Every structure is written in structure tokens, then in C-alpha cells.
Amino acid sequence: MNVWTKGVCGMAVALLAASCGSDERDFDATGIFESTEVIVSAEANGKIVELNIEEGDVLSAGRQVGAVDSVQLYWRKRQLESSARSISSRSADVAKQVAATREQIAKAELERERCRNLLRQDAGTRKQLDDAESQLAVLKRQLDAQLSTLSRTNQGVTDEEQAATAQIMQLDDQLRKCRIVCPIDGTVLTKYAERGEVTSQGKPLFKVADMRRVFLRAYVSGDQLSTVKLGGPAKVYADYGADDRKEYKGKITWISDQTEFTPKTIQTRDERANLVYAVKIAVENDGLLKLGMYGEVKFN
Numbered sequence: 001m002n003v004w005t006k007g008v009c010g011m012a013v014a015l016l017a018a019s020c021g022s023d024e025r026d027f028d029a030t031g032i033f034e035s036t037e038v039i040v041s042a043e044a045n046g047k048i049v050e051l052n053i054e055e056g057d058v059l060s061a062g063r064q065v066g067a068v069d070s071v072q073l074y075w076r077k078r079q080l081e082s083s084a085r086s087i088s089s090r091s092a093d094v095a096k097q098v099a100a101t102r103e104q105i106a107k108a109e110l111e112r113e114r115c116r117n118l119l120r121q122d123a124g125t126r127k128q129l130d131d132a133e134s135q136l137a138v139l140k141r142q143l144d145a146q147l148s149t150l151s152r153t154n155q156g157v158t159d160e161e162q163a164a165t166a167q168i169m170q171l172d173d174q175l176r177k178c179r180i181v182c183p184i185d186g187t188v189l190t191k192y193a194e195r196g197e198v199t200s201q202g203k204p205l206f207k208v209a210d211m212r213r214v215f216l217r218a219y220v221s222g223d224q225l226s227t228v229k230l231g232g233p234a235k236v237y238a239d240y241g242a243d244d245r246k247e248y249k250g251k252i253t254w255i256s257d258q259t260e261f262t263p264k265t266i267q268t269r270d271e272r273a274n275l276v277y278a279v280k281i282a283v284e285n286d287g288l289l290k291l292g293m294y295g296e297v298k299f300n
Contacts, residue, residue: 027296031218035209042199043177059182066180077171084164108136186210219276254280
């Protein structure tokens, strides 16, 4: 064998070894980094009078970042509060209303007792006692009627007060919904509205995402499921391009229970696999991971 033949054979062996080596992948699955995203929408109709956010701002949960015009709601509440006070003033003072009748009943009882004493001493007649008892019975029925009327009147006033109170509570809820509040700790990704615009219920205002803890949504084939366990550890590699990779500790937080066709942008360990399972691996973000970034995972 001459030198030229030896050189050709050597090149062929090297190419074969390289091609075999290229099939050996140093990852079990690939995917895209994503996060928990929340689109904050308006809960009230009106003009946006305040919206103090910009894309990239880091917000805390419960922080008020804006407001929708609530002047008309405020004055309606004031009107209802005034009406409620007026309704309350119509409530009858039962004790004062029936005080005179109770006094008459007390006198009638004394008169009946006096007639009884006179009858025992044969100084009075049976008719006088009957008249006194009859007068007492009439006064008691009159008292019952007054109490019943006053009770119905006060019950009606109470019902009106409760209705007014319910309307005030509804307005309080509407006023709270005029405040634009961030629901989670996160970073503003997109701003959909500006101060001065007119918004309506359900209209998106901004999108916020929790960037402290991101997820790599990867895809595994059926024969890999035995190595993937919920809550299990994994090594995640972020691809920064130009052969620049960084390793992160990950934890498997979700495994899909349904198969799907392999997304076109995803590579699997077994390129022949058509149906795959989606998994989520949680990763603590050090500030370098970005949404939509390509990543790889190796299961322990």
C-alpha cells in the first residue's frame, strides 16, 4: 500500500469516527425557557388617569401602579350614604311611641284593682268591675296594634337601610376595581395601554412575568419516561450561542399525561420519535436567563 492509499484510508476512518461521534448527544431533551405570565386587564370602564409602569420594571405583588377615573362612582357613593342616613332617621322610637298607652294601661289596672276591693267590701257593683276590665282589655289590644304597626314600619326602614348598604358595598367594590394593582411579583414584559386612554372591563393593560423562577419546557420520548420523575433533579444548560453554555440546577415540576407531535423547533434524543411528552423543569434565574431562550436538559 502506497503513501497516498494510506492517507485516504486514514481520512475515511477519521470521518467515520466523527460521524459516529456526532450521534452521541450530551443532552436528554431540549426546550425553550418560559415563565408564569399574567396579563393584567382593566376591571373598570373609564379613562386611565394613572399608569406608572414601563417595560422592564420590577413590581411587587399588591402594588398599585395605576388607576381608572372613579369620580362619578365616588359621588354616587356619597349620595347613597346621605340617603342611608335619611332612611335611618325614619326609624320609629317604639318606647316613646307607646309610652302614653302603657301609662293608660297602668292606670286602668289600678282602677280594676280598686273596683275589686270595693266589690269585696260590698261598696261597689259588679258592673263597675266589668267596665274596668273591659277598658283594660281595650288598652292592651291598642298597645298590641301599636307595637305591630311600629314593628312593620321599622322592619321596612331596616330593609331599605340594608338595600342602601348593599349598594354602597357594591360601589366600594367598583372603586377598588378602579385601582390597577400588580397581582404577582414579577417584571413588566409588555405594556398595552397608556395614561389618558379610555379602557373597558377585560381590556389588557400590561403583561407581567415572574422572572425569578423560570421553567424549561422540554420534550421527552416515551422510552425516556422511566428516567423522568416528578420532583426529581435535572441539569439544565442554557445555550447563549457560540458554544457558550451554562449549567443550572433544575427540578421537574410537571409531566404531561398526554402525548403530542414533536414541535418543529425541538430536538429529541431519539430523532425517530414522533410523539413526545412535555415536561417542565423549574430553574432559579440568576438574571441571565431570558424567555424564549433555547436550553437543554440532562436527567440524573
